[in-house]
Amino acid sequence: MPLQITTAAPEPALLDLPWSQPLAEWPADRLAALPRGLSRHVVRFVRMSPHVLALKEIEESLARREYRLLRLLRRLGLPVVEPVGVVTGRTAGLGQPPLDPVLVTRHLQFSLPYRALFSRSLRTDTATRLVDALAVLLVRLHLAGFFWGDVSLSNTLFRRDAGAFSAYLVDAETGDLHDTLSDGQRDHDLDVAQTNIAGELMDLAAGGLLDETLDPIDLSEVIVSRYRSLWAELTGPESFEPGERWRVAARIRRLNDLGFDVGELTISTDIEGTTIQIEPKVVDAAHHSRRLLRLTGLDAGENQARRLLNDLDEYRAERGLQGEDEAIVAHAWVSGCFEPVIRAVPRELRAKLEPAEIYHEVLEHRWYLSEQRGRDVGLGEAVADYVRGVLVHKPDEASVVGVDTEEMPVIAEGIVEG
């Protein structure tokens, strides 16, 4: 059977890879780094400039299904990894048994597996922020009708988002897309999430990688509480008396603050008309990201976008431009504030962080310097000091793949994984 690559984004260099060898045996010089995440299957990373590709060796019907599902989820605008294709028809040679196909996805630039974040000394609230980000991801997926089936930190990649994180789904193998999810399905996903997060954190603790003040079980409960309150805020009905109609606008504003737009809201009254009930029906995430993109053309995570938009608002206020066209002011801010800061980062340091994150950190650094020096420090001074004193010490995060964990594929008797 001839080798076959099914892909929507043709990448000719894919043909050069050693497909006739089992993935576990690929030579180290073809690999980006030996990947280690908790995985049932064999996974490898390969550099295909300018990207890094993730390869997963998996049974054919599952590979095709996952590829289709990831494409669908991306079309729905959900934060998931980008599928590249499925490679089938692999054999080790004539007369040899066939090798399992490989699902190829594009590694998310500047994304980090959770174990990478725990491998260095970090603020103790990082763990909570990770679980928080996962809760938001789960809510977004559930709103779209996607049942995950195997919610875990290992199945997620995290990107820095203005000091917090935004989460991206990596593995859709157990997932299913429906029109809407039943409460039973959502509860099950949440239950699995809590169990898996507890297990993953307990494992880090057992490996001495978790700060002693953190309790895995307490942290695993965060996802339940955060998910439930977010879900209630986004979809829960609210009743009030007539005369309190400001509550409608307040609800919409609260949702916007959480990063969601209200696409549709039902407003109903009871028979006597004595109480009014509102219930958001359609909510779309990435409210701030979309607004930033619309105004400036910049693509950023939700929190980053909120931060940059705040800076834009301050810029407008400081220069007394409130009456001016929004788009014109935004353009002036991009060329007057944003771009100079990014240009001030030397080329060799650009792999450290995403531009939007750098800008956020420079703003933070400017505030810190101003405090320290007892005067208002300008952006130029702040970015120079930041590059010299802070950025240069940071690790490159453009493509972090290898961290110290274990790969434990479940394969037939007789082969003990080392």
Place this chain on the structure above:
Amino acid sequence: MANVTYDKASRIYPGATKPAVDTLDLAIADGEFLVLVGPSGCGKSTALRMLAGLEDVNTGRILIGDRDVTQVPPKDRDIAMVFQSYALYPHMTVAENMGFALKIAGMPKNEIRERVMDAAKILDLTQYLERKPKALSGGQRQRVAMGRAIVRKPQVFLMDEPLSNLDAKLRVQTRTQIASLQRRLGVTTVYVTHDQIEAMTMGDRVAVLRDGVLQQVGTPRELYDRPDNVFVAGFIGSPAMNLLSLPVADGGVKFGDMVQPVDRGTVAGAGEKVVVGVRPEDLELSEHGIVTTVEVVEELGADAYVYSSMKSGDEELQVIARVDGRKPPEKGATVHFRPKEGHVHLFHVDSGERLEA
């Protein structure tokens, strides 16, 4: 441990014209290993999810024991979905891997320990409890995953195509392990697969579904020897049963140049033609019978499978027969087959239902 009942349970997706599961009536005994099998889209996974609480039940009920669980959320049903997500944590011991979920539930340490020890004994993992998963073979790692479900002591185990993402060799090993484990534990188990061989080797009883409708439920032997309709007849057994549409004649059914005697009552009122079902091992080479031309002979040592073609009106039908492997017929040869006495199944040509006297 408990019995499970589907009481005319249906699932209809909004906007769909046909139910995904149509008034399913199924009683599963306490401790039984029941397999739901059928082709893709038949509703088997949907039926399992209805039991799990992951799928709404539009009409009818689901009962676990005597308890109506139709509206009860998944985590309160006392069921365990096995293999759904079975990560092995490398820094934790096998014992910790098996028991950590109980910790989350707030169970006291000594009780967790006891449950883990009990499960380890059943799974032959006692000597590995303090080891790390890295030291275990693939099969042993699978068993640790089963252990996680066992320690929860659920009333019912649910498994949805659990072997589908394993490599072929491990699939066969695990299949046997699951079956023997279930026998030892005696926990009611509902297992979904599309693979009829898997269904027949593992189940106490097998329920065949098609297009959301239960076709037949019975022991593997019952399904094999006495399929209720043409679909079950053709689905169960590999290679598949020969199903030939043949004319009714005086005293029986016209089988090529002979008449296969059949009880008159059986074919009375069935029309001019009936579907005759004969398994490959129940066809024998003879002087008379259906005339076929041999196309392929698969020699397997003691047996050989002969794939031949037979003309029936304008059509050409394929016939599969198992013959003695020592002197199989030649490719291209013209041979006659006739069915062994007592091994002929008859079905109505329109409804597909089994015909009986």
